[in-house]
Amino acid sequence: MKVPFFSFDGMHDTIKHEMLNAFEKVYDSKWYILGNNVKEFESAYASFSNTQYCAGISNCLDALVLSLQVLGIDSGDEVIVPSNTYIATVLAVTRLGATPVFAEPDKLTYNLDPENFEKAITSKTKAAIPVHLYGQPCNMPAITKVARRHNIFVVEDNAQSHAAKWNGQITGSWGDINATSFYPGKNLGALGDAGAITTNCEEWFERIKMLRNYGSSVKYYNEEPGYNMRLDELQAALLSVKLKYIYQWSEERVRVANKYIERLRGVKNVVLPYHPPECTHTYHLFIIRTDLRNQMQQYLREKGIDTLIHYPVPPFLQKAYRYLGYGEKDFPIAKNLADTMLSLPLYPGITDEQIEYVCKCIENFAKQHTGLQVFAESDKA
Numbered sequence: 001m002k003v004p005f006f007s008f009d010g011m012h013d014t015i016k017h018e019m020l021n022a023f024e025k026v027y028d029s030k031w032y033i034l035g036n037n038v039k040e041f042e043s044a045y046a047s048f049s050n051t052q053y054c055a056g057i058s059n060c061l062d063a064l065v066l067s068l069q070v071l072g073i074d075s076g077d078e079v080i081v082p083s084n085t086y087i088a089t090v091l092a093v094t095r096l097g098a099t100p101v102f103a104e105p106d107k108l109t110y111n112l113d114p115e116n117f118e119k120a121i122t123s124k125t126k127a128a129i130p131v132h133l134y135g136q137p138c139n140m141p142a143i144t145k146v147a148r149r150h151n152i153f154v155v156e157d158n159a160q161s162h163a164a165k166w167n168g169q170i171t172g173s174w175g176d177i178n179a180t181s182f183y184p185g186k187n188l189g190a191l192g193d194a195g196a197i198t199t200n201c202e203e204w205f206e207r208i209k210m211l212r213n214y215g216s217s218v219k220y221y222n223e224e225p226g227y228n229m230r231l232d233e234l235q236a237a238l239l240s241v242k243l244k245y246i247y248q249w250s251e252e253r254v255r256v257a258n259k260y261i262e263r264l265r266g267v268k269n270v271v272l273p274y275h276p277p278e279c280t281h282t283y284h285l286f287i288i289r290t291d292l293r294n295q296m297q298q299y300l301r302e303k304g305i306d307t308l309i310h311y312p313v314p315p316f317l318q319k320a321y322r323y324l325g326y327g328e329k330d331f332p333i334a335k336n337l338a339d340t341m342l343s344l345p346l347y348p349g350i351t352d353e354q355i356e357y358v359c360k361c362i363e364n365f366a367k368q369h370t371g372l373q374v375f376a377e378s379d380k381a
């Protein structure tokens, strides 16, 4: 049996006609940049996100850059980021000349730990970027409380958790300003690069719309040096179609994840995802952990099962950030996660037989490797 890591079949095959219709409408409209499709998607996504404003942006990295820029983040400022995030979170900070300060995640949820966040604050800290990794919301009540106490802005990186909630409140609505990605493989994905910013601040929203369009509100009049960071009409029209299915697809992801969890619960030396009862998890990725990660990945590959590692090298150890001067021991939790994590295949459309086959193979692998010292019980808790 073959199990690919990811497949669009279960999503894109069922909505093909709707998507082609949307494409045809844009095609025939002969208006391809900043028109009604972008406006309509922005309005739908703002209401989905329970925020007043949404600005369509070229991608999430650009959305993070613009968000930090309108908050006034500049060189000399510090921005707190998780030590185990995807590189884009950190790239946005350094793009503005600011300094990324890494805070370790919680060992159980892999998300920014509010206490470590507070410890990382200095007199130079201007903002923090909690990242809802793998589809699970960070503890936003605790994080916003710390931020308020220290007068720090919160920018959510919501690239991986569309439709996830903490105490019923959706991600992308907690921070002062929030960035998201519609990269094709994200839970809500365009058919190319795309992203958005959500906020309740009209002033920031208006400035972002100007900055994303060359720093211009009135054509050929430029108020400040801007960028080309626009969401295009075609992606907006396609996203409007897919947005209608996001809850349905999230439920399917949760169903698959629960099957994995139920089936793998007793397997030795495998740590399963954990999320607190306050939050929902939309399983952008299904992560297990084991000390024998590389061997397990190789074993599964031989059995026809594709897995990936998110992410093999944390940002503070990337060559791009060697100049920051960090070593392996500086953020041991992030380093340990990078060494032990394995992402299993999960997507709407994966069959029960495929899930069972993946679980059976993991179980067989674990049986062949008994007596290993894997994790402290406290890790599993």
Ligand SMILES: *Cc1c(COP(=O)(O)O)cnc(C)c1O
Pocket: 059, 060, 061, 062, 085, 086, 088, 089, 131, 157, 159, 160, 180, 181, 182, 183, 193, 194, 195
């Ligand atoms: C994908 C991703 C990004 C970057 O999104 P792009 O739209 O590709 O720029 C940023 N942060 C996180 C956590 C991501 O997973």
